[in-house]
Amino acid sequence: MLVLIDTNIILDMLEKREPFYESSNNVLSLCASKKIKGCIALHSISNIFYILRKNYSAENRRRLILGILKFLQVANVNHKNVQHALERNDFPDFEDCLQDECAAQNLADYIITRNIDDFSNSNIPAITPADFLEKYNL
Numbered sequence: 001m002l003v004l005i006d007t008n009i010i011l012d013m014l015e016k017r018e019p020f021y022e023s024s025n026n027v028l029s030l031c032a033s034k035k036i037k038g039c040i041a042l043h044s045i046s047n048i049f050y051i052l053r054k055n056y057s058a059e060n061r062r063r064l065i066l067g068i069l070k071f072l073q074v075a076n077v078n079h080k081n082v083q084h085a086l087e088r089n090d091f092p093d094f095e096d097c098l099q100d101e102c103a104a105q106n107l108a109d110y111i112i113t114r115n116i117d118d119f120s121n122s123n124i125p126a127i128t129p130a131d132f133l134e135k136y137n138l
Contacts, residue, residue: 002037003027004103005072006113007044007095009129011051014064020114023129027112030138032071039075040068041102043095075106090121100124 005028011017012024031038045065052061077085081101091097096118103111103124111119111126119126127135 001110002039002106002108003031003110003112003132004075004099004106004108004124005031005038005040005044006099006111006115007041007047007051008114009112010040010044010048010068012114014048014052015055020129023133024114026133026138027129028068028071034071035138038072039106039108040072041099042074042076043098043102045074047095075102075108077102077105081105088121091118093118096122 009024009027012020013028028038030036049061049065052064056064077098081104082098085091085094085097085101088097091100096115099111099113100119100122103122108124110132111122111124112129112132113119113126114128116126116128132138
């Protein structure tokens with residue numbers, strides 16, 4: 001099984017945001033232990049690096065992201081995927097549409113996110129970390 005991890009899941013884990021930390025951390029631990037295969041969209045890395053600037057130095061942000069890349073593969077989109085995302089009017093948030101395009105391009109089974117309502121028109125099913133863990137008894 002391959003899951004695409006949305007940006008908010010990484011941020012929940014790194015910033016220990018409650019009440020989301022435990023389930024997000026558990027999903028990422030499954031990826032780290034190779035019980036499931038996880039990937040992260042290329043554009044999520046720059047978003048995370050930018051968002052963490054308030055609480056972490058550039059050196060620490062690099063170290064944290066390098067640690068994540070030990071167990072999450074970088075998933076990419078191509079020119080055609082970006083064009084398709086720009087043409088899609090069924091997504092209110094372009095970044096979420098890119099996540100969907102990335103998940104589809106990389107044949108992910110799920111997008112793990114807290115914002116499942118934003119993925120109502122997604123090609124790849126979106127699921128919260130807690131629901132994913134419950135569904136698969138993990």
